[in-house]
Amino acid sequence: MRLNRLFLIVATFLICFIKISSGTYETWYPENVGRTDLLCPSDCNLRESSLGTYNSTNKCCVCNAVPSWQLYGDISFLKVEYVRRDGTVHLIGERENKTKLVHHKGFVTSLPTNICEFPNLVFVSLQNNKISTIGNISCLISLDTLDLSYNSIHFISNKTFTGLRNLRILNINNNYLATLEPFALVGTTLQIFRADLSSNNLTEIDISNLISEKYICKYDFSKNNITKMVNDANFSLNGNKTVYKCGFIDLNNNNFESFIDFVELGIDDITLLGRVLECGFSMQAMKWDCDCQMEPFLELASKVISRIWRDYFNLTCWNPPEYRNMSVPGFATKDDFLNDNLHLLICNMSEGEEGKCPRYCHCYVQPKLHRTVVNCTSIGLTKLPLYMPDKENLTILMANNSIEIFESRNYLNRTRVIDISDNLIRIFTEDAVSMLITDTVLTMNNNSFKKIPREFQKFDPCSKVRMGQVILDCDCKDIWIGDWAENRNVKQCNNLTEILCSTRNGQVSWIHLTWNDICGFENYDLFRILSILFSIALLVAVITSSVFYTFRFELSLIFRKVRSRDQRRVKPWLQYDVLVSFNEENETVRKWVIETLEPQLQLAGYKSCLPLRDTIPGTLKEDEMIYNINRSKNYIVILCDDYLGDQWKEKEWKYVWHSFHKNLDRNIVLVNFDQVETSDIVNSRLKAFLRLTLDIDFANRNNTFLEDIQDKLGPPMRYGRVLRNAKTKYVTKTEHVELNI
Incomplete structure (x- = not known):
């Protein structure tokens, strides 16, 4: 252990000696950091690095500055002591001066338990241990460098490094990091110059951890599994910032395929990207989809791309296969004819209702030309597709099909180009042509139409309508064609559209068409x-x-009243004074008819026929129905909500009406049992009675109900035993039997 310590001291001394001998350093005060211990090489204004020539001292210093203790070795080393077999450790050593912790290839599972007791700890390197979480280290206010590479860390929150205002270098490469919360690296108090998070398991990266308003040197996210940038924290570019200082962002060797969607990242105005040009994004060695998502950025950058492009911008396409290995900036670079290839960047749309691309058609979005193309050429269409993609500026190509009618579709007012040439078009509907806007370019050569609606006159035939040569069957209504040709000065573009009208004088060009040619009237x-x-x-x-x-039935009833004959004549074949038609299934109506109405009619001298009672069992129902109706002088119809509730009652009413209509001496007395309204009646004949108020309201309870019925029926055919064909005396209303119904 002593030999190792001696070796580190000697190595540190040699490094400091080399650095001091290689150049001089000056004190550097980074912006918005508040550190006074950083030293920057004096020649930073002239130095070049792998990122290009530095154009400011700050850019150079942020990558090359070192703390004074690193140069002059004014630092003490701490020791690690294992206190548990699970890898728990604590620190031993100096607490007053600046200290440094180095412990590699150990079994440490978490940061030392007493690490907060060393506030002067400036350097921590615990490579190749088993640390899975960082925990709360905000107490390490002097920490300059944190190296936890080759551990098992899987999560970093946006509070992990809170309070570490002096943290300058962060190394967490080769861990199992899967989550990096927004603003975890870039914050108002943080100033991390270098961050290495390469070789981890990140699948997405929040834009808030990539763009900084302060200078940074390099953030390395290479060799992860990142597929997209996200904006979960609603980050937005500061509109008051002229240029973001930023630095180099290494995103090489990830799994990006689709180009960055800047709108999703909170950059609605793509021109704002010019403010982050100081940031270098390297995104090489990935299988890029060169599609419409690239086009807005490349189009905006086309004028400056040759000046700002750097080697690490050398992106190449992977999909579609025909663009494979093509340079992405090459799409925005002008070719020999001063045209770029941005029109090649398209996005295909799915077939069917989801993408609303008609079946067998090829649909794609083409941002460069600001259009959505629907190519349905030569697929056997017999009519216009029912739906199209929900996009504006549609270009619909339907040439070489078998469409016969150009009819209305709700997407026509969103269409700018339509090609229906080489079809079988016979008819242009007026509403379909009316839906087209005046700027629509309509190509319709080689079809079979002989008429065109007047709505075509809103188009410019020299730039918008291309018919080729067509021969129309013209009549007086087509005189507008000549006016159209004259107003639009079609002589200059007769090669695009030439209309010939068939007249009695032969075929006449629309340029010379007159009224007499197609109408033949002088006046x-x-x-x-x-x-x-x-x-x-x-x-x-x-x-x-x-x-x-x-109102045919109402008129029939009115004229019938005028033409009615003498009702006192008695027909010898009549058997009943009145037939009562009602819905026998309605219990309320049936009970009232049998127990009240029929007895009162009998008391008044009327012989009544009730189909429910007087139909002979075993006979054909319809024949018996017709027989009873023909043998009845008049008819009482009890109208209720369900009067025509079945087919037999409908037939009975039909035969009653037919007998009534053919015989002027017969009458129908309509009793509105349920106070049915006209709007509730479907049958036109019944509705006519109600409209003319020829019905008797059942709600009339003023002792005139039966009198009203008798008035409409007239006198019975016989009294007592008088013969059926005997003349009867008409009984006045005052002589009617007084009944209580």
Whole structure:
């Protein structure tokens, strides 16, 4: 042990001697740290390093400064004493002066239990031990260097190094570190110049641990399993900062594939990235996906990329295979024709409802051209796809298919380019063309249409509509085509679109199209007036027909009343004065009809037919129904909520109405048993009775209920034993039998 100590003292002395002899040092006061013991080489303004030429003293000193005790050896070493077999240790040694702890390849499982009793401890190196947690070390206010490499640490919180304002060098490489909380390395009080967290198990890194407002030398996160940067702490760039000082960030040999999504990292304005150009990010030896996520950054950096690019920026593509080994900055570099290749950076979209890419189509986002392309060329389409990706600026390519109708789709107003050439288009619907915006470029060569809607006149045929040569069947409604050609001066672009109208004089170019060519009328005003008059007459006819049809049954009842014949004539084949039609399944209605209405009708001299009672068993129900209806002079219909509740009752009402409609001397008395409203009736014939208030309200309890029924029925066909065909005297309303119903 003494020999080892002697060796360390001699080695320290030799290092200090070499450093002192190799140059002079000056006191350096780093910004926002408050340390006075750091010494920086005097020639820092001229020195070059692997990061390039330093352009400020601070940049040089942050990597090359050393504390005074390291140069002059004014420090004492501490000893480690194991107090338990589980690896628990405590320290022995000087407490007043600056001290140093070095213990490698031991069995220490945690930091010494009494480490806080050594506030002047400035250097701790416990490499190759079995430490799994760091614990609370905020008491080590003088700690400058902490080396816990080759241990078993798996977690570092953002409070682990709280209070360690002098911590300058941190080494936790080759552990099992899986979690590094946001702001664990970069904070308002921390000023860690070097941090080595390489060869661990990190899968993601928070941006708050990468970008610092203070100078740093190097943070090494290489050889982890990092796949993405995150922003769990809602970090955002300080808008008041002109440039972030930062340093070198080593992210080589990780598992990044997708390029950084700066929006997710809280950088909505990508121009702010210019403020972190002082930070060097090395991200080599990874299988990058060269897609649309790279494009915004490369496009923004294209003007300066040749000046700021450094060797460690040399990223190469892995996917897609056709771009493999291509340099990422090469996409933003101008070629011989002064064009970049940023348009090659695309993101493919999935097929089906999830990505909303139509089946068998190829969809991709192309940021450079600010568009989303849907390529459905030559896939056998017979109609326009029902859905498209939920993106703006769609470019839809559907050439060489079998589409026959260009019809309305909700994505048309988001489309900027449509190619439907080489299809079978016969019809352009007006609503579909109306949905297209005026800036849409529509290519429609080689189709079968003979008509185009007037909505096409909103397009510029010289830049937006490309039809090729088409022959249309023109009539008077197509005179706008000639106006369209004249207003848009199509003579200069007749090679893109040439419309020929078939007329009685042959084919006429739209450039020379006149009214007489397609209408043949000299007096356009007369034709227009006639057209207007005809349209008005047609509109009146349509409205009148609609009214007559809607209220046809009401009109029939009104005209019937005017044309009604003498009801006192008695037909010898009639067997009943009245047939009562009601829903026998409705217990309330059935009980009232049998126990109240029918006895009162009988008392008044009416012979009534109740289908429930008077249908002969064993006969065909429908034949018996027709027989009883034909043998009845009048009909009482008891209207309730479920009157037409089954098919037999619907048939009975149909035959009652037919008999009533064909015989003017017959009548229907409608009793509104449930006070049914017009809106509740579906049957138009029943609804007509209610609309004309021809029904009898069952709620009428003022002793006129039966009188109203008798009034509508007229007198019975016989009194007592008078023959069926005998003439009867009409009984006035005052002579009716007074009944209490």
